[in-house]
Amino acid sequence: MNLKTLVWRELAERPSAMLTSTLTILLGVTALVAIRHVTVFSEREVGQQLQSLGANVLVLPKDATLQDYYSADLTERTLPESHVASILLENLPGVERLSPKLCVSAKVANRDVTLTGILPQSEFQAKAAWQSVSLFSNKHEGCKKAACGPKTYDAAPESLASERTIDQLKDNEAIIGADVAEFSALKPGQTVELFGEKLQVLAVLPRTGTVDDSRVFAHLHTVQRLTNAGEVVNAIEVMGCCEDAAGGLVPKLAELLPDAKVVTISQVVSTQVGINRLMSQMSLFVLGILVIVGGASVASTISSNVRERRREVGTLMALGATPSLVTRMFLLKAWTLGIVGAVGGSVLGLIVAMVLGAHWAGVTVKPLPGLIALSIGAALVITTLAALWPARSAAKLDPCCCFQEV
Amino acid sequence: MFHLQDITKVYRRRQEEVVAFKAASLDIGLGEYVAVVGPSGSGKTTLLSMLGGMLSPDTGKVWFEGESLYDLPVTARTQRRRERIGFVFQTFNLVPYLTALENVQVPLFLHGVSKSEQRDRAVALLEQVGLGNRVEHKPSELSTGQQQRVALARTLANNPRLILADEPTGNLDPDSREAVLSMFDNFVREGRTIVMVTHDPGAAARASRRLCLNDGMLVMPEESRTTKAA
Numbered sequence: 146m147n148l149k150t151l152v153w154r155e156l157a158e159r160p161s162a163m164l165t166s167t168l169t170i171l172l173g174v175t176a177l178v179a180i181r182h183v184t185v186f187s188e189r190e191v192g193q194q195l196q197s198l199g200a201n202v203l204v205l206p207k208d209a210t211l212q213d214y215y216s217a218d219l220t221e222r223t224l225p226e227s228h229v230a231s232i233l234l235e236n237l238p239g240v241e242r243l244s245p246k247l248c249v250s251a252k253v254a255n256r257d258v259t260l261t262g263i264l265p266q267s268e269f270q271a272k273a274a275w276q277s278v279s280l281f282s283n284k285h286e287g288c289k290k291a292a293c294g295p296k297t298y299d300a301a302p303e304s305l306a307s308e309r310t311i312d313q314l315k316d317n318e319a320i321i322g323a324d325v326a327e328f329s330a331l332k333p334g335q336t337v338e339l340f341g342e343k344l345q346v347l348a349v350l351p352r353t354g355t356v357d358d359s360r361v362f363a364h365l366h367t368v369q370r371l372t373n374a375g376e377v378v379n380a381i382e383v384m385g386c387c388e389d390a391a392g393g394l395v396p397k398l399a400e401l402l403p404d405a406k407v408v409t410i411s412q413v414v415s416t417q418v419g420i421n422r423l424m425s426q427m428s429l430f431v432l433g434i435l436v437i438v439g440g441a442s443v444a445s446t447i448s449s450n451v452r453e454r455r456r457e458v459g460t461l462m463a464l465g466a467t468p469s470l471v472t473r474m475f476l477l478k479a480w481t482l483g484i485v486g487a488v489g490g491s492v493l494g495l496i497v498a499m500v501l502g503a504h505w506a507g508v509t510v511k512p513l514p515g516l517i518a519l520s521i522g523a524a525l526v527i528t529t530l531a532a533l534w535p536a537r538s539a540a541k542l543d544p545c546c547c548f549q550e551v
Numbered sequence: 552m553f554h555l556q557d558i559t560k561v562y563r564r565r566q567e568e569v570v571a572f573k574a575a576s577l578d579i580g581l582g583e584y585v586a587v588v589g590p591s592g593s594g595k596t597t598l599l600s601m602l603g604g605m606l607s608p609d610t611g612k613v614w615f616e617g618e619s620l621y622d623l624p625v626t627a628r629t630q631r632r633r634e635r636i637g638f639v640f641q642t643f644n645l646v647p648y649l650t651a652l653e654n655v656q657v658p659l660f661l662h663g664v665s666k667s668e669q670r671d672r673a674v675a676l677l678e679q680v681g682l683g684n685r686v687e688h689k690p691s692e693l694s695t696g697q698q699q700r701v702a703l704a705r706t707l708a709n710n711p712r713l714i715l716a717d718e719p720t721g722n723l724d725p726d727s728r729e730a731v732l733s734m735f736d737n738f739v740r741e742g743r744t745i746v747m748v749t750h751d752p753g754a755a756a757r758a759s760r761r762l763c764l765n766d767g768m769l770v771m772p773e774e775s776r777t778t779k780a781a
Contacts, residue, residue: 146656146669151649158648460644463605464705465633465661467626544605548596548640548717 148470152477162450163478167486169442170524173435174490175497177428178520182498184424185516186508191421202394204228204381205406223247223377226365228402232383233269237397242266242384244310247365249372251339253321254329259360260339262368262378263305265314302348305362310384319344320362323352337361340371436527439486443531447479451539458539459546468540475539479532480525487524491517552713552744553579553602558611560597560767570767571597572608577762577769579746581712584739586758587748594767595748596717602746603636603715604628633661637706639731639747641718643698645690651677651701652686658708676704680734696727703734714738716747720754732757 156163206222229245244263251260302320305311311320319337321329326349329337336343344363352358369376385394398407451458458471466474495512502510555577562569572594579585579602587595600606601613607621614620616635620628638644645654655673664672677686680700682693690698699719706714714735720728732754735745739759749755763770 146649146653146660146666148660150653151646151657151660154648154653456644457646460638460640460646461657461661462629463603463632463638464658465629465709467629470661544603545596545600548600 148474148477152474152481156478156481163446163482166439166442166446166482167489170435170439170483170486170528171490171493173431173439174487174520174524175494176431177435177523178491178494178517179497179501180424180428180431181516181520182495182510182513183502183505183508184421184428185513186498186502186510187424188421190508202383202385202398203408204232204383204398204402205408206379207404207406209379209406223374223379224381224402224405226369226376226378228405229264229378229381231401232381232398235397235401237394237401239385239394240383242310243269244382244384245365245378246380246382247368247372247374247378249368249374251361253325253331253337253339253361256325256328258322258325259356260368260372261360261362262365263311263314263362264365266310266312303350305348305350310382311362314347314362314364316364316367317344318347318364320348320350321346322350322358322360324358325361339363342367342371432523435524439524440527440531443479443482443528444535446482447475447532448535448538450478451475451535451542454539455542455546458542459544459548462542462544471540471542472536475536476529476532479528479536483525483528484521486528487521490524491520494520552581552583552616553577554614555601556612556614558601558608558613560594560601560606560608570594572601572764572767574769579744581744582739582742583744584735584757584759585744585746585762586755586760587746587762587764588750588752588755589764589770593764595764597767598762598764599715599717599746599748603638604632633658634709635712637709637711637714639699639702639706639714639716639719641721643690643695643702643722645698645701645705647690650687650689651682651693651704654690654701655704655708658705662709672708673704676707677701679707680704681730694727695722696724696730699723699727699731703731707738711743713744713746716745716749718748718750720749720751728754 204224206224209222226245229243232240232243247262249260249262251258302311302314305320314320319339321331321337325331331337331346331349333346333348335346337346338344339361344367350357350362365378368374383394383398395407395409398405458466461474462468462471495510495517498510502508555574558572558574558577559570560572562571587598589595597606601608602615604613604615604620604623612619612621615631618631620631623631646657649657652670652673655676656669659669659672674683674686677683680703682697682700682704685693685697685701688697690701693701699722716735719731719735723731728751735747736757739745745758747754747758755761
């Protein structure tokens with residue numbers, strides 16, 4: 146016999162009396178764990194998306210929408226290519242790379258694809274040298290990046306998938322997305338015919354799960370020539386050296402290019418960020434509910450348990466139980482409720498997050514041990530605080546109540 | 552064992568004061584078998600509670616084995632109760648969700664006795680009261696007489712020097728009543744002390760001394776000082 150046995154025997158004998166409190170805590174923790182898990186992984190997903198997008202700032206035609214850009218990249222609205230040179234010559238602090246793009250519809254193996262003209266970075270280097278500009282070496286104030294400045298432009302063409310830019314690309318070369326390669330059975334070294342001209346496949350991009358998989362990338366000037374588009378682009382992606390660069394670049398670019406729309410990538414994912422913020426606030430709300438409802442439920446359950454057990458407590462005190470032991474006895478009951486509710490809620494919340502996270506936010510959720518530990522800790526703190534007053538009142542019971550007749 | 556000096560205990564309810572117990576002086580010696588008798592509400596249980604260190608008097612002192620009981624801190628009073636006093640209740644006060652064995656183990660656990668020793672001693676005590684074959688039974692699975700015997704085993708668990716009994720035979724059939732009173736006789740025979748509140752004249756007659764209470768006052772406190780043998 147010990148204190149744990151004493152408490153456990155009672156809970157095992159009458160589990161229904163404690164069920165409501167346990168359920169309240171369980172549901173609160175379930176909601177908390179589920180929402181926080183989905184939020185955390187959704188935030189990570191957004192962060193990864195931003196990272197994979199690469200560009201911090203987009204320069205678009207004035208009347209183009211972000212949806213135009215991200216849905217198909219196809220728009221008849223264009224910008225003069227000379228804007229690229231304007232940005233380059235301005236040598237704006239924080240700009241690390243530029244990637245002007247022109248997108249048009251094309252057919253490969255009788256399937257619709259998006260032909261995207263891009264300008265390789267090596268040409269910027271040549272242009273900068275010709276115009277005596279120190280290429281992309283101007284750090285912005287408070288830049289977190291260790292080094293900024295001249296680089297070698299010799300990355301593999303497949304890096305286009307992750308970097309959004311390509312270092313080297315000749316006029317007669319093309320890089321194809323994974324879907325295009327699959328349905329056209331094209332491999333590096335073979336040729337792809339576009340607008341009646343054969344381009345050599347330089348590389349096949351790894352699958353990204355984005356619209357890039359159904360693109361064919363070619364040199365910007367080749368695409369302009371083949372489509373008779375003239376010296377225009379649909380968008381200029383501006384890669385800042387670090388996350389903080391975007392904020393400072395937008396007003397400067399807007400001032401430099403008054404006929405263009407300048408947006409940050411964070412605006413593109415603003416909806417998802419907004420949902421994440423809402424879910425984050427929702428988790429605080431759930432925590433509040435857990436504190437109020439869970440705490441009140443535990444306090445009510447322990448209080449009523451103390452009332453029901455007055456005579457028993459009196460008897461234990463008559464037999465030599467100290468007030469501190471009586472307090473611990475009721476706190477242990479509350480902790481048992483808290484632990485069962487919190488552990489059950491964590492498991493359930495995790496399952497809910499893993500199952501529904503994919504549907505709600507399109508994210509893969511994995512257990513976050515720190516978050517689970519925090520939720521269990523919060524539940525235990527709440528149950529302790531809620532049970533403290535009734536437990537202390539039990540310790541102050543008049544032991545003479547053991548003499549009262551039933 | 553006990554010396555009560557200028558004791559008053561008053562209950563106040565709705566601006567009314569009721570003297571629950573009042574005694575200028577009362578001594579209870581070691582080895583005495585005291586029956587406290589009197590009508591309901593006469594202060595018997597109040598006296599028992601004060602002797603048990605559970606109810607402090609408004610005035611006066613309760614000396615227990617040379618110590619002023621209510622000048623001790625609560626923990627020390629609890630310790631005295633745990634180590635020296637056993638209680639017997641009219642309705643047994645067994646913990647309903649514990650087995651007979653576990654009920655007897657409770658005071659041993661409170662005394663800090665190891666688990667294995669708790670079990671050995673509890674089994675021995677239950678066998679002593681004739682319930683060796685009922686150790687795993689819960690109170691609801693036992694007759695009232697068996698429940699009181701479990702309660703007696705619990706009382707004896709910490710080998711107390713004093714038993715404070717509140718109507719110990721009130722709810723019992725004649726056989727069980729006799730078993731309890733026989734156990735009390737043996738307890739006193741070992742030189743230990745019993746203070747028993749009772750309405751049962753037969754039980755009171757077996758005590759060596761009788762204290763009559765009426766409206767909280769001791770009436771003829773020295774009356775009936777007899778020995779059990781007499």
